[in-house]
Amino acid sequence: METPTNRPVPAAHAPKSKPDAWPMRLALGAGGIAAVSALTAAIVMPPQTVTNTQVTQQTVQQPLSTPVPASTIQVVQPVKYVQLLPGQTPPPGAQVISPADPTPRTVVVNVPAPAAKQPAAQPPAAQKPVYIKTTQSGTVVP
């Protein structure tokens, strides 16, 4: 009968040391960021720098209504503001202003209809009476 012996048990096998993963993780992270940056730069164009001297604003004015009878109001709205780069020309009919001018805003103008377009037999449209008026105060000095 065998009796247990006090044979020494071999020591547990020591785990094999592995290389540190952090340098690789950092390297992969940095590479990923670089790739995303490159893609972003390729997709989104950087804004062009335009100096004040190169910029001309233009306002394309578009009538809201068809020609109207004399003495009525036609409202003209500024529709677009376009920045022209050097070498570009404005579309026909556009009013080009200098950068130093104040920003154009809605313009209200009295536009009399051309006389030739009015039928001779038709009496002029009766103007609605306006009972209330806002005026400057004071009296006119000749």
Added chain:
Amino acid sequence: MTVAAAVGNTTPQRTPEPEPIVPASFNATAMGGRFVIHLDVEWSGRQPVRGAGRHDGRAAADNGADAAADARRDAHVVIDRVHRWAERLTRHTETSDLSVLNSDPRSVIPVRPTLAAALLAAMVAADASEGFADVTLLDARLAAEEGREHTGASRIGEWQILRRHRGSGIVRRPPGLRFDLGGVGKGWIADRALDLLSDWPSAVVDADGDLAVRTAAGRAWEVGVADPRSPDTHLTVLRLAAPAGGLPVRWGVATSGVSIHRWPSDGAAAEPARHHLIDPRTGRPAVTDVVQATVVAESALRAEALAKSAVIAGSVDGFALLERSRVRGAVLLTAKGDVLALPVTLPLLDR
């Protein structure tokens, strides 16, 4: 999920725009200019459309004659009150409350309720206009009127008004500082006069061109903006409407400019314009590219202060100020002859 847009198959339901009110007008002369009260008294069909909803619980326009009589009585009550206010606030009589204040050598002066309220309104106007509406420029204005050179700018921060019991007030100011309520006084009177006409849902108080307006639901006033180049024409017509089914809407409309109230120059070509709008930054008549400005705001006081400011500041700074102030509309006539309006004005333009 598919969202179908019905384009062209339905016609949008548009509420018909109300016809402009044809008012009953009551004319007077006050504050050195015209003073008119316009009331909406017309009867339309079987419905008491005009003048309806009076606070006394009865229909104002039970019949046309009653409405007209009510209007005449109410208008004359208000005109009498306006005369009393104007007598206290004018600088053109020596006995007015304002003239007594201006001639008082003390630095702390008690004032009666009307002047206290008007001076408080001047504080409000100065704040709303970022200092352009300044009631401390009387000396500069008199100098411009008389063709004298004037030095010294605004003293807007040197005075204050404190309210006391029963509406009276205490003015603290350096001795010698004099006030000219001018347009601020007119705007204040127009607003207060409209308050007195609270029985009339649609009413206009015209204080020499500065208007306090109330429009009843479903009604519309039309206001012409005078063209200073041609007295019988308008730069445009503003339509001040209130949506049907809502509450009455209150407006202030005021016009200020340099083309009417000015004094003959001595003929020197290089002499700057002599007009009544003093630039508080210089103490002299404003040098500006704006001939006339009309502003629509929520009160006549505020509209008057901002219209004056837009002229003094010039078109570029003036438009910027008006946008910051969130006005309801603004129409400017420039020295070049352009008529410019803030985009917020478009819904008000009569087309």
